[in-house]
Structure formats: C-alpha cells, structure tokens
Amino acid sequence: MIKVKNLSVNIGQKPVLKQINLEVEEGTVTAFVGPSGSGKTTLLRTLNLLQEPSEGSVEVNGSVAEAGHISKQVIAQVRQNSAMVFQQFNLFKNKTALENVAAPLILNGQLPKAAARQRAQEVLEQVGLGQVAHQYPVTLSGGQQQRVSIARAIAVRPKVILLDEPTSALDPELVESVLQTIAALAREHITMVLVTHEMEFARQIADQAVFIEDGEILDQGPAKELLSGDQPGRISTFVNSLEKVEIEK
Amino acid sequence: MNFDFSYFLSLFAQLIPYVPITLLMAVVSMVLAIVLGMVLTSFELTKVTPLRWFARFYISLFRGMPTLVQLFIIYYGLPQIFPVFRGIPALVAAIVGLGFKQSSYLAEIFRAAIGSVDDGQIEAGQSLNIKRSKLFFHVVLPQATVNALPATGNTFVSLIKETSLAFALGLTELFADGKMLAGDSFKYFETYLAVGVIYWIIIIIYTWLQSILENALQKPYRRVAHVVDQSEKPVREHRTETSFETN
Ligand SMILES: Nc1ncnc2c1ncn2[C@@H]1O[C@H](COP(=O)(O)OP(=O)(O)O)[C@@H](O)[C@H]1O
Numbered sequence: 080m081i082k083v084k085n086l087s088v089n090i091g092q093k094p095v096l097k098q099i100n101l102e103v104e105e106g107t108v109t110a111f112v113g114p115s116g117s118g119k120t121t122l123l124r125t126l127n128l129l130q131e132p133s134e135g136s137v138e139v140n141g142s143v144a145e146a147g148h149i150s151k152q153v154i155a156q157v158r159q160n161s162a163m164v165f166q167q168f169n170l171f172k173n174k175t176a177l178e179n180v181a182a183p184l185i186l187n188g189q190l191p192k193a194a195a196r197q198r199a200q201e202v203l204e205q206v207g208l209g210q211v212a213h214q215y216p217v218t219l220s221g222g223q224q225q226r227v228s229i230a231r232a233i234a235v236r237p238k239v240i241l242l243d244e245p246t247s248a249l250d251p252e253l254v255e256s257v258l259q260t261i262a263a264l265a266r267e268h269i270t271m272v273l274v275t276h277e278m279e280f281a282r283q284i285a286d287q288a289v290f291i292e293d294g295e296i297l298d299q300g301p302a303k304e305l306l307s308g309d310q311p312g313r314i315s316t317f318v319n320s321l322e323k324v325e326i327e328k
Numbered sequence: 329m330n331f332d333f334s335y336f337l338s339l340f341a342q343l344i345p346y347v348p349i350t351l352l353m354a355v356v357s358m359v360l361a362i363v364l365g366m367v368l369t370s371f372e373l374t375k376v377t378p379l380r381w382f383a384r385f386y387i388s389l390f391r392g393m394p395t396l397v398q399l400f401i402i403y404y405g406l407p408q409i410f411p412v413f414r415g416i417p418a419l420v421a422a423i424v425g426l427g428f429k430q431s432s433y434l435a436e437i438f439r440a441a442i443g444s445v446d447d448g449q450i451e452a453g454q455s456l457n458i459k460r461s462k463l464f465f466h467v468v469l470p471q472a473t474v475n476a477l478p479a480t481g482n483t484f485v486s487l488i489k490e491t492s493l494a495f496a497l498g499l500t501e502l503f504a505d506g507k508m509l510a511g512d513s514f515k516y517f518e519t520y521l522a523v524g525v526i527y528w529i530i531i532i533i534y535t536w537l538q539s540i541l542e543n544a545l546q547k548p549y550r551r552v553a554h555v556v557d558q559s560e561k562p563v564r565e566h567r568t569e570t571s572f573e574t575n
C-alpha cells in the first residue's frame with residue numbers, strides 16, 4: 080500500500096529525515112513512535128506530499144512520487160489515496176460538522192451535493208456524532224472536533240488514513256472517545272498510519288511499530304513486541320519513559 | 329450665549345436634501361475601493377514580483393498623501409497633463425480620488441484578514457485533495473470576510489466623513505451646502521453644528537447596521553451556549569485499563 084524508499088527530507092539546510100525505508104501493508108495499522116522533534120510529523124506529511132521529499136521516493140497505492148520529479152498529477156493521485164488527521168483537528172471553521180465532512184466530496188467532484196451530505200451524515204453517525212451534524216466547530220468539544228476530522232478523512236474513502244498525534248491536543252477525559260473511534264476503524268481493517276504517544280493504545284491496535292529518532296528509523300517490527308518495553312535498546316528506554324510518566328500522574 | 333435654537337432646527341430641512349449626494353459619493357467610492365482593494369490584495373499575494381511591487385508602491389503612494397492633495401491632483405492637475413481628463417465632472421473626480429485612496433487601506437485590511445485564517449485548514453483541505461482555488465473561495469474567503477468586516481466598516485466611516493472634502497472641488501454636498509448657509513446667516517456655530525450632527529447621525533445608523541451584519545456573519549464562530557457533550561463517554565479513572573482490542 081505504502082512503500083517508502085531511501086527517503087530523505089531536508090527543511091532549509093536541516094536534514095530532518097535520513098534514508099527512511101518503510102512498507103505499510105493494506106489493512107494494517109502502523110504506529111510511529113519516538114521522541115518529540117524526531118521527524119514523525121514530517122514523515123507523515125511526506126506520505127501525503129504536504130512535505131516534499133528531498134531524496135528517494137514515496138509510493139501510495141501504486142502512485143510513485145520520486146524526489147525531484149513530482150508532478151501535480153502525482154500529488155493529486157497520492158492525496159486521493161490518503162487523508163490526513165491533524166493534531167489540531169484543522170476543521171473548516173466556517174462550516175458545520177456535516178459541511179466539513181461533505182466539503183471534500185463536493186469540492187473534489189467526488190459526489191453531487193445531496194449524495195455528499197448524505198454520506199457525511201452516515202459517516203458522522205459512524206463516529207457517534209449524528210446529533211451534532213449541524214453544529215459549527217467552535218461549539219464542539221476537542222474530542223468531537225477530532226472525531227469530525229476523522230469522519231472527514233474517512234468519508235472520501237481513502238486507501239490509507241494518516242493520523243498525527245490525534246489525541247495530543249485533547250483534555251484527558253476526551254481522549255478515550257477518539258481512541259475508540261480509531262480502534263473501530265482498525266477493526267474494519269482500514270489502513271492507518273498514526274503517530275502516537277499512547278503506548279497502551281498502540282500496543283493494542285497497531286500491527287507494526289516504527290521507532291524514529293533523530294530522523295532515522297532505529298527499529299521497526301510487530302507492535303506488541305517492539306512496544307512491550309522489554310526489548311533491548313533505545314526503544315524500550317523511550318517506551319518506559321512514557322509509561323513512567325503515566326504512573327506518576 | 330445666543331444659540332439660535334429655532335434656526336438650528338430649521339437648518340435640517342435645508343441640509344437633508346444633500347444627504348443623498350454625500351451617501352452616493354461614499355457608497356460608490358467604497359464599492360470602487362473594495363474592488364480595487366481586492367485587486368491590490370491579489371497582486372500582493374501573487375508570486376509575480378512586479379505585481380507585488382506595483383501593489384506596494386500604490387499603497388505607499390496613496391496612504392502617503394493627504395486626501396485633499398490627491399483630489400486636487402486628479403481634478404485640477406490631470407486634465408492639464410492628459411487632455412482626455414478635461415471636463416471630468418467634480419463628482420467623478422471625487423469618487424475616483426476617494427476610492428483610490430481608500431483602496432490602499434482596504435488592501436492592507438484584506439491581506440491581514442486572509443493571513444489570519446490559519447494555515448492548518450488549508451493544509452487539511454490540501455491533504456483531502458481539494459484544489460487551492462476551491463479552498464480559497466470556500467474556506468479562506470468566507471472567514472477572511474468576517475475578519476475584515478470591522479476594519480472595513482471603519483474605513484467606510486472615515487470615507488463618509490472625507491466626502492466633505494469634495495466641497496473643495498466645487499461640489500455641493502452636505503458640507504458645501506452648510507458653508508453656503510453659514511455664509512448667508514453668519515450663524516456659523518448653529519450651521520456647522522447641524523452639519524456635524526447630520527454626519528454623526530448617518531454614522532450612528534451605519535454603525536448600527538454594521539453591527540447587525542457582523543452579528544449575523546459571526547454566528548458560526550461564536551460559542552453561543554455551552555453545548556453539553558453527550559456523545560462522550562463518562563470519564564474513566566484508569567485509562568490504561570481501557571481496552572481497544574481490535575479482535
Ligand atoms: N517547517 C519547518 N521549518 C523548520 N524546521 C522544521 C519544520 N518542520 C519541522 N522542522 C524540524 O524538523 C524536526 C522534526 O520535526 P517533526 O517532524 O515535527 O518532529 P515530531 O513530529 O517527531 O515531533 C524538528 O527538529 C523540527 O524542528
């Protein structure tokens with residue numbers, strides 16, 4: 080589904096990602112974990128070509144974006160196949176929940192207006208937000224906003240959903256509803272790549288874990304083992320440091 | 329003190345017929361200013377460097393000169409250099425002059441309003457494969473309009489007042505009529521106070537209309553009442569015990 084080959088990304092002069100190689104199988108969940116500033120967001124953004132690769136290539140569902148040769152068509156193809164969910168939700172503030180979900184369908188020409196709104200309503204119901212469909216984002220809690228943004232991403236029926244720390248901006252009591260929503264998508268075998276610090280969650284829903292530090296993939300493998308905290312190496316130091324914080328709370 | 333109150337009141341009947349010309353000037357120059365302001369803003373936001381330079385130059389020029397001087401340049405000066413402008417009506421000169429001037433302020437307001445729509449929404453739209461132009465018209469512009477409204481309204485208020493400068497081009501609008509009435513009666517205080525009060529009333533009415541418009545347009549961006557969140561599950565005390573098992 081996703082193939083990343085020898086990918087490097089420089090922002091300005093700074094090498095942010097170095098020689099990344101990665102594969103994501105259809106129907107699986109991949110978790111990116113790693114310290115803050117390690118390049119997780121940049122990697123996720125590159126999978127959607129919001130960030131331009133400096134070297135190497137990114138392939139999403141057969142569309143290949145080769146650094147230096149990225150055409151508008153390739154960008155459109157890649158984005159057609161992937162949808163992103165952001166830490167800060169990034170809902171369109173001038174649109175209701177329903178309009179947010181329907182907008183991509185309508186503006187892409189994917190569906191006529193009435194059908195798009197109907198699909199939007201269905202997807203909102205799927206994430207448990209049928210009753211707030213006609214509310215504007217400001218009137219929704221952070222958890223609800225994030226679920227609307229997940230609904231907006233799944234409504235376009237992408238091949239893969241990319242989620243960047245979807246619960247990091249939420250008050251603790253709102254985290255669970257969002258995680259449950261994501262877990263429900265995982266149960267439907269929707270391909271997902273997510274950046275998260277929620278280790279317990281990642282262990283439970285992810286098939287594959289990718290440990291990133293300083294722009295490099297240091298470890299990669301089955302999530303349950305890799306994130307167990309008793310593997311040798313840096314990753315366990317990192318995983319255990321997160322768990323410790325949770326125990327101290 | 330010998331304030332002639334009955335004369336003061338009688339002035340309104342003589343001044344009010346000139347309100348329409350004042351409003352006409354203000355409204356038409358505002359429309360012109362909005363159109364030009366949008367053009368300038370689009371120049372400022374393009375990647376085409378000469379257009380950006382032109383917009384910067386224009387804005388700097390029109391903000392940098394007194395309005396009255398600009399009106400004189402257009403009405404008295406231009407026809408001398410370019411004969412095509414000979415015989416340009418004072419009303420047209422005033423509208424053009426005021427419109428050009430205000431457009432330089434509006435361009436800055438529009439640019440700031442567009443800039444204040446956060447990039448995250450644009451990125452979200454792009455990630456969903458929505459074209460930038462569509463995002464601009466469906467997401468950025470509606471929000472920018474609401475952002476720009478208060479400041480745009482303020483420039484309109486200034487514009488209403490600045491139309492009084494058109495008397496200097498020989499145009500009989502509200503202020504010029506006041507001047508004539510004052511010259512006839514020698515009751516300067518009563519006359520100019522009446523003129524001032526009329527401007528004031530126009531602006532009060534306009535400000536009230538604008539607040540209605542702002543209220544209507546800002547509705548989506550306000551938390552009207554705290555919406556009770558019923559869709560979220562009750563808080564769990566030990567989140568780590570929650571199960572997300574996929575199978
Ligand atoms: N737009 C940018 N300009 C400059 N530096 C950036 C930019 N985006 C990311 N970086 C840098 O790239 C590195 C990786 O950032 P990021 O991908 O956001 O990390 P993570 O998501 O793992 O916290 C950081 O050092 C960050 O400062």
Ligand SMILES: [Mg+2]
Pocket residue numbers: 116119120121244
């Ligand atoms: Mg990040």
